[in-house]
Amino acid sequence: MFLNTILNSIIQIIFFAALPFIWWLLSARKRIPFTQWIGLKPWKDRSTHLGVWIAGISAAFTAVGLALLFAFQGTETAVSVFSGRGIQAVPAVAVYAVLNTSFPEELLFRGFLLKRLQAQFGFVAANITQSLLFGLLHGALFLGTAGVGKTVLLVLFTAAIAWFMGYINEQKADGSILPSWIIHAVSNLVSGLCAAYGVL
Template identity: 55%
Template sequence: MELFISKIVSSIVQIILFAFIPFLWWIITARKKQKFFEWIGLKRVDGGKKTAISIIIVSVAYTVLGALLLYIIKDVETATSDFAGVGTIALPAIIVYAVLNTSFPEELLFRGFLLKRLSNKFGFGAANAIQAILFGLMHGVMFISITGVVKAIVIIIFTASIAWCMGFVNEKNANGSILPSWIIHAVSNIFSAVCAAFSVF
C-alpha cells in the first residue's frame, strides 16, 4: 500500500511538472484558438484498423527490444528498481507507475508539446527527429557514469528510435492524438516493471 500511495503522489507531481510549460505556452499562444486537450493531443484516435495495427507492432517491438535492453543493464538501478522482487503485491503500483507516473507526463511533453510545436516551425520530419533525440538523451545520458558510454549510447539509440516511431504513429496515423504513444509507452513500462517485480532478469 505504501508503494502504491507513493506512486500516486509521484504521478501527480510528475504530471504537474511536465505539463506546466506546455500549459503556460498554451495560455500565452493558443488559449483563444483551441482547447488545451485538443492542442496537446488528448483527443479521439483516428485511423481505425491502421492505427490499431501500428500500436500493436510498435508495442511488440518496444517490448521485445526492451527485454534485451533490460538484460544488458540488469545490474543497474533504474526507475523500476522500486518493484524489484516484490511480486504480485506490486501490480497496482506498477499500473500507476506505468500509466501515470512515466508514460503520461512524458507523452504530454515530448509528443504532445515538443513534436507539435516544432512541427509548426520546422515541419514534421525535423520535429520528429528532434523530439526523438531529446527523448533518447533524457533516458540515456543519466546512465553514462553507471553503465559506461557504450551501453548508454545503446539506451539512447533504442529510446530515440521508439520515440520516433511513436511520433510517427501519432501524427501520421492517428491525426495528432497522443493516445497511441501513451498506450505503447505504458505497455512497455508495465512489462519492464513486471520483469523487475518477478526478478525475470
C-alpha cells in the same frame, strides 16, 4: 509503495505539463482547448490498421525495453523499486506504467515538443529532433553508472522508438498522443511486472 507511486506520478505530471500549459495559456488559449492542443483527443481512424501499428510498435518497444533491462542488470533503473515484490507490487506497477513517466513524457515530447517544432519546421525535422532529445534524456540518466557503450545503445534504441511513436501519432492518428501513450504504458507495464516477478 502504491501511494508513493501515485504521489510521484502526480508530481511528474504537474512538472512535465507546466511548460506546455503556460505556452498554451500565452499563445493558444483563445483558439483551442488545451486537451486538443496537446493531443489528448481520440483519433478518427476506426479501422484495424492503426491497431496493427500500435500493437507492432508496442511489441518492439517492449522487446527493446526488456533487452535494455537485461543489459543494465546491476544498474538502478526505474523499475528496480519493484524487484522481487511479486503480486503486492502489481497495483503500483499499473500506476507507474500508465501515469508515471509514460503520460508525462508523452505530454512533453509528443504532445508539446513535436507539435510546436512541427508547426515551425515541418514533421521530418521535428520528429527527428524530439526523438533525439528523448533518447539523450534517457541516456543522460545512466551515463554515470552504465558506461558510455551501454548509454549510447540506450540513446539509439529509445530515440528510434520515439521516432516511431511520433510518426504514428502525427501521420496515422490525426495528432492524437493516445497511441504513443498506450505503447509507452504497455512497455512500462511489462518491464515493471518482469521486475516484480524476478524475470529480469
